[in-house]
Amino acid sequence: MRPIDLARAAGLSTQQIRNYADDGVLPPTPRTPAGYRRFDARHRQALLTYRALAAGHGWDAARRIMRAVHAGDVPRALELVDAGHAELHGRRAALESAGRALETAGHEEGAFRGSLRIGEVAARLGVRTSALRVWESAGLLAPRRDPATGYRLYGPADVRDARMIFMLRQARHPFPQIRPVLDGLRRTGSSDALRAAIARRRQELTERATAMLAAAARLHEYLSGG
Numbered sequence: 001m002r003p004i005d006l007a008r009a010a011g012l013s014t015q016q017i018r019n020y021a022d023d024g025v026l027p028p029t030p031r032t033p034a035g036y037r038r039f040d041a042r043h044r045q046a047l048l049t050y051r052a053l054a055a056g057h058g059w060d061a062a063r064r065i066m067r068a069v070h071a072g073d074v075p076r077a078l079e080l081v082d083a084g085h086a087e088l089h090g091r092r093a094a095l096e097s098a099g100r101a102l103e104t105a106g107h108e109e110g111a112f113r114g115s116l117r118i119g120e121v122a123a124r125l126g127v128r129t130s131a132l133r134v135w136e137s138a139g140l141l142a143p144r145r146d147p148a149t150g151y152r153l154y155g156p157a158d159v160r161d162a163r164m165i166f167m168l169r170q171a172r173h174p175f176p177q178i179r180p181v182l183d184g185l186r187r188t189g190s191s192d193a194l195r196a197a198i199a200r201r202r203q204e205l206t207e208r209a210t211a212m213l214a215a216a217a218r219l220h221e222y223l224s225g226g
Contacts, residue, residue: 001039010047017047024067025050046070049215049222056212057084065219074223081219084212092205094170095198115153118143124159125166135165138175140182161185171201 003014010017021029021037026046029037046066053062061084068077122129135141136152141161143152154162161182168178181197 001044003037003039006039006044006047009044010051012047020047020050023063024070025063026066027070045222049218052211052215052218056208056215057081062215069219069223077219081216088205088209088212091172092202094172095201095205115144115155116159118152118154121154121159121162125162127166131166132162135162140165140175140178157186168197171198173197173201 001009003017006012007014007017017026017039018037020026021043026039026043029039029043031037050062050066053065057065057080061080065077065080068074068080116124118129118132122132132141132152136143141158143154143158145151146153164182164185165178168181177197184192
């Protein structure tokens with residue numbers, strides 16, 4: 001096959017095919033006496049494997065996996081695949097932890113009276129005080145200040161919000177997605193928005209796991225020479 005033949009088969013441009021070949025995503029490509037690349041069914045299978053890996057592991061990880069395969073280092077390629085599965089498992093565990101802790105956060109306002117200092121809040125959440133300062137800088141928290149000392153003072157609602165932020169950050173939610181969850185909680189007192197966010201993230205992880213499973217099948221077929 002010519003570069004354009006492979007490009008048409010995969011719905012890509014010929015330049016993308018050349019880039020993949022130069023990047024090690026495709027196996028070594030022989031050239032004609034005139035210097036033109038000649039591709040075959042093996043290159044097409046490599047391309048499909050790469051794109052399947054990217055759907056589950058991301059483009060960068062897929063590139064590193066295919067490079068390792070074509071360098072003859074299959075153990076390294078499988079190590080990268082395992083790392084992707086382990087990372088996904090970690091995200092899923094963090095998300096489930098967030099779900100279990102939801103009710104605790106929802107009842108935070110009744111957990112104590114008065115105010116806590118930043119170190120006390122950090123200890124409750126198991127985070128560094130710097131994380132609370134970052135969340136405040138992002139506009140997610142607004143603890144009041146002691147007029148005499150200037151120290152931050154977190155009331156029950158502030159601690160509840162901090163726990164919500166912590167849970168969502170554990171589930172890899174970016175700040176722009178966290179703000180509307182907090183706004184809804186403050187406006188209605190309901191944690192429905194957080195439950196919805198967790199449900200959406202759970203679905204995303206399920207879809208990624210399915211894509212990783214399909215990618216594993218593609219990679220096994222490619223390594224087997226099928």
